[in-house]
Amino acid sequence: MAGAAGRGDGRHGVIIKTLGRVDYAATYDAMRAFTEARTPDTPDELWLCEHPPVFTQGLAGKPEHVLAAHGIPVVATNRGGQVTYHGPGQVVAYPLVDLKRLGYFVKEYVFRIENAVLKTLAHFEVTGHRVGGAPGIYVKLDDPFGHSALTGPRPADEPFRGLGKIAALGIKVSNHRTYHGVALNVAMDLQPFAWINPCGYAGLETVDLAKIGVSTDWATVAQELAQRLASQLAP
Template identity: 30%
Template sequence: MTEIGEQITHPVLKEYSNEIFGLPSCRLSTAPVTYPEAVSEMEAHIAAMRTGEHDELLWFLEHPPLYTAGTGAQESDLLSPEKFPVFKSGRGGQFTYHGPGQRVVYVMLDLNHRGRDVRRFVQQLQNWIINALNECGLQARADSAHIGVWVDRPDLGENRADKIAAIGVRLRKWISFHGISINVSPDLTHFNGIVPCGIADQSVTSLKALGMDISMTELDEALIKTFQSSFEID
């Protein structure tokens, strides 16, 4: 179990200038972080943001295997409650899985300065993921019916699309926390214990399952590189 003090400034930042890219602080946890630890750290950080003690933060991490239930979760969508620990989460959305091989980024931004528009913020998060995946060589898209990011799979059937990234956020006094998760190389069978995001008729995928050899560091670099263009302030 990692200690919060083991967070480091993300090494990818050495390649980029905050002045050029307008980045928030970017922190990387080098060992898996338990969900209660992550929530506690986010709560403390956004409280300090409100008083001006902390700046905006993108926190890059992985979790040990677990399920989280968002505010819209239906009990019937938890198919195997004994499989992994289950945590209630204050974020929006339904059930999701987190675990090794999945990049989680907790996004703590001050929308008082970026625009008080929840719908626009979620669209920016979707665009950020899409832009980063495109930087890695993968075409992905949003879905007008569901929040998240999807990859079309015509090889598996007409109109087939698999989900590669999830979004679940919460706002407190217009400061965001929780964030995004992107499947790099997780064990996809671990999603079988839930109905991911309440969508029973579509599957999940990962960069690895799509035959793409993209490391976590390479994905992080793409996310950092595309942040400013995805979150332009009017």
């Protein structure tokens, strides 16, 4: 694929490829082609990249959740979920794995991806949280470094009160083989998130590591996330 910048050593059975900044639509086509062509013996791969500005719609996406595109392309995809934004300064990780060979089901796969993000955030002393029924990872806006857990059910009318979304998750599974993946916000222009209802939720605030006070760079976060994903996705 054009833009490939490196190849991992395949530890944990996953070949890690760092693609750099690549066009979203071309990467989507490449993921789908890889998945359709793979055989039971094809090694699993993990692609790391960032994209130029783009809104992507999942299968459940509704046009009205794009409030104003401001000239940014909107690409329809076959992943789960609704609309999200990708842009420079965001680590996007695409695990291309065979769940049947690994020996676990989709629900556990999602749990493992979220675990990898939680462990990556913990490396930077940030405490991430899950919210039931809303895939992805969130942080407490008033105390992103605190260790207290979310307690009790979230308010039905304000399920994200006091929270900011720092990682979005959207996957596709075809014949037990995965593509699409997870996006972790590092240091990016967050304004485009205000032009959509992120993941279909009006008013959901989106944050990145820079906004909550973590000074780091794309390459450092990408390396940490890749290691955590490779470990979590092992059989």
